[in-house]
Amino acid sequence: MSAEPFIHLAGVRKVYRRGKTEHAAISDATFDVMAGELVSLVGPSGCGKSTLLKLLAGLHAHDGGEVRIGSGAHSFDPARDVGMVFQAPLLLKWRRILENVLLPAEILGLPMAAARERARALLALVGLSGSEDKYPYELSGGMQQRAAIARSLVHDPKLVLMDEPFGALDALTREKMNLELLRIWKEAGKTIIFVTHGISEAVFLGTRVVVFTAGPARMADNFQIDLPYPRTLDLKTHERFGEYTRRIYKLLGLE
Amino acid sequence: MTPLKPVAPGARVALGVAFFVLFFAAWAAATFGGYVSATFLADPATMLREGWSLLAVHGFIKDILVTIWRVLGGFVLAAALGVPLGIAMGAYKPIEAFFEPFVSFARYLPASAFIPLLILWAGTGEAQKLLVIFVGSFFQVVLMVAVTVGNTRRDLVEAAYTLGVTDRGIVRRVLLPSSAPEMAEILRLVLGWAWTYVIVAELIGSSSGIGHMIMDSQALLNTGQIIFGIIVIGFIGLASDFLFKALNRRLFPWSLA
Ligand SMILES: Nc1ncnc2c1ncn2[C@@H]1O[C@H](COP(=O)(O)OP(=O)(O)OP(=O)(O)O)[C@@H](O)[C@H]1O
Ligand SMILES: [Mg+2]
Numbered sequence: 348m349s350a351e352p353f354i355h356l357a358g359v360r361k362v363y364r365r366g367k368t369e370h371a372a373i374s375d376a377t378f379d380v381m382a383g384e385l386v387s388l389v390g391p392s393g394c395g396k397s398t399l400l401k402l403l404a405g406l407h408a409h410d411g412g413e414v415r416i417g418s419g420a421h422s423f424d425p426a427r428d429v430g431m432v433f434q435a436p437l438l439l440k441w442r443r444i445l446e447n448v449l450l451p452a453e454i455l456g457l458p459m460a461a462a463r464e465r466a467r468a469l470l471a472l473v474g475l476s477g478s479e480d481k482y483p484y485e486l487s488g489g490m491q492q493r494a495a496i497a498r499s500l501v502h503d504p505k506l507v508l509m510d511e512p513f514g515a516l517d518a519l520t521r522e523k524m525n526l527e528l529l530r531i532w533k534e535a536g537k538t539i540i541f542v543t544h545g546i547s548e549a550v551f552l553g554t555r556v557v558v559f560t561a562g563p564a565r566m567a568d569n570f571q572i573d574l575p576y577p578r579t580l581d582l583k584t585h586e587r588f589g590e591y592t593r594r595i596y597k598l599l600g601l602e
Numbered sequence: 603m604t605p606l607k608p609v610a611p612g613a614r615v616a617l618g619v620a621f622f623v624l625f626f627a628a629w630a631a632a633t634f635g636g637y638v639s640a641t642f643l644a645d646p647a648t649m650l651r652e653g654w655s656l657l658a659v660h661g662f663i664k665d666i667l668v669t670i671w672r673v674l675g676g677f678v679l680a681a682a683l684g685v686p687l688g689i690a691m692g693a694y695k696p697i698e699a700f701f702e703p704f705v706s707f708a709r710y711l712p713a714s715a716f717i718p719l720l721i722l723w724a725g726t727g728e729a730q731k732l733l734v735i736f737v738g739s740f741f742q743v744v745l746m747v748a749v750t751v752g753n754t755r756r757d758l759v760e761a762a763y764t765l766g767v768t769d770r771g772i773v774r775r776v777l778l779p780s781s782a783p784e785m786a787e788i789l790r791l792v793l794g795w796a797w798t799y800v801i802v803a804e805l806i807g808s809s810s811g812i813g814h815m816i817m818d819s820q821a822l823l824n825t826g827q828i829i830f831g832i833i834v835i836g837f838i839g840l841a842s843d844f845l846f847k848a849l850n851r852r853l854f855p856w857s858l859a
Contacts (some may be wrong), residue, residue: 371608371784401760404763404764405763406763406764408759426766427766429764430764431761431764433757433760435757437758437761438756439758439775439776439780440780440856441779441780441782441854441857442855450765450775451765451766452686454765454766454771455766482855482856483854483856498765505684508764515806521820529726536673
């Protein structure tokens with residue numbers, strides 16, 4: 348690929364400081380993401396995946412290397428073009444579910460009538476029709492997480508950062524959400540970075556998988572997943588699917 | 603008994619009332635039984651009789667209203683100034699660094715020790731009473747509100763940033779609403795303390811109020827009136843606490859779970 352990447356990371360380093368002690372969370376992350384890709388990010392717990400997403404979201408500054416988002420063909424405004432799903436739902440508990448989902452639209456000053464319609468449609472998509480007027484405490488953890496997913500999409504961001512968004516869901520809902528995610532991604536042409544602990548989930552969803560090894564995050568691998576879309580569940584029996592997952596297991600030292 | 607297991611609402615009321623009944627029974631036994639001299643402790647019947655004469659003959663209602671007015675005045679003053687300062691300190695660390703050491707120091711200055719000074723400055727009028735309550739409440743409100751606001755979950759703030767909220771918006775959209783129930787709780791607590799300060803202020807250099815009546819009754823060795831005054835304070839406190847709690851429940855239904 349010769350086109351300009353949408354996200355360009357080169358030698359990115361991130362250090363957390365507390366007093367005089369330093370703790371390297373990411374030591375060298377280098378990879379590119381093309382516009383419209385769905386990149387799965389896998390790695391052991393504590394290796395710096397969430398930290399990398401926070402760098403991309405502009406929440407933390409990096410301590411070295413280069414982070415560039417946006418390209419000539421695809422402009423990027425960090426204030427309105429990012430949607431993020433955190434590891435925990437992080438809903439505002441004093442707002443009802445619909446109001447939570449509407450928050451980004453409200454802040455960005457989007458036309459509210461259209462946003463409300465979109466929010467309802469997204470809630471339906473994640474299986475939360477009927478919960479619009481509930482408070483977060485009235486929803487289960489998995490339901491709250493699905494509301495957070497709807498919230499991350501309501502302002503139609505170009506870049507969606509997802510930090511183990513399906514971690515709190517049961518296996519069946521998770522499979523369903525995977526398929527929905529692929530559908531949204533295909534329809535809306537978004538760039539998605541998807542952090543997961545599920546190795547087969549990473550292969551199933553991604554156009555590419557980036558593998559980190561134990562902290563401080565060092566890139567272990569970065570490879571294209573050469574499987575056709577639309578992806579269906581029987582893809583998991585595909586011969587190459589097995590090869591890819593085995594490749595990741597080996598990198599993570601499980602074989 | 604299982605720890606943390608809630609009791610049924612009916613049983614809860616019964617248990618609460620039972621303590622008051624026991625308390626009165628013990629008091630009645632000690633006084634009617636002649637174990638305690640009437641000079642030191644009036645019996646319940648005398649207390650009620652004296653209380654009635656206070657209300658009917660001596661215009662005690664006016665004293666009660668004056669005291670309530672003072673408490674509310676001082677409390678509203680302390681809250682109106684203390685809450686915004688506390689929010690500013692909790693949200694913005696340079697402001698906290700500027701005020702926090704002094705406020706922490708001032709918090710330990712006992713309000714009652716200021717009374718002689720405040721009498722010199724403000725005389726023995728209403729201003730002095732309000733100032734005593736203000737001194738006693740203001741610094742507590744500031745510090746507790748600052749801590750509450752400062753303890754807002756970091757990740758919630760981060761989530762709001764990714765939703766496009768600006769720096770100023772964080773205060774309005776995240777810090778304030780998320781700490782509002784606790785702030786209301788702090789104010790409820792401080793209102794309780796304000797009642798102690800007002801009585802202390804009225805015991806010294808005052809010509810009206812519940813505290814003043816108690817002082818007068820001491821001169822007359824009328825323990826029935828003193829106890830009646832104390833019980834009135836207790837009931838007003840109970841009522842205001844109840845109202846405050848009910849208001850909080852209505853305003854913040856989401857904070858219960
Ligand atoms: N705010 C912070 N301050 C200091 N250290 C932090 C902070 N956040 C994360 N770390 C440290 O940085 C490292 C990477 O953390 P990070 O949350 O990015 O891991 P992760 O890959 O997302 O892990 P998991 O899969 O368990 O979510 C960890 O060692 C963690 O202790
Ligand atoms: Mg993480």
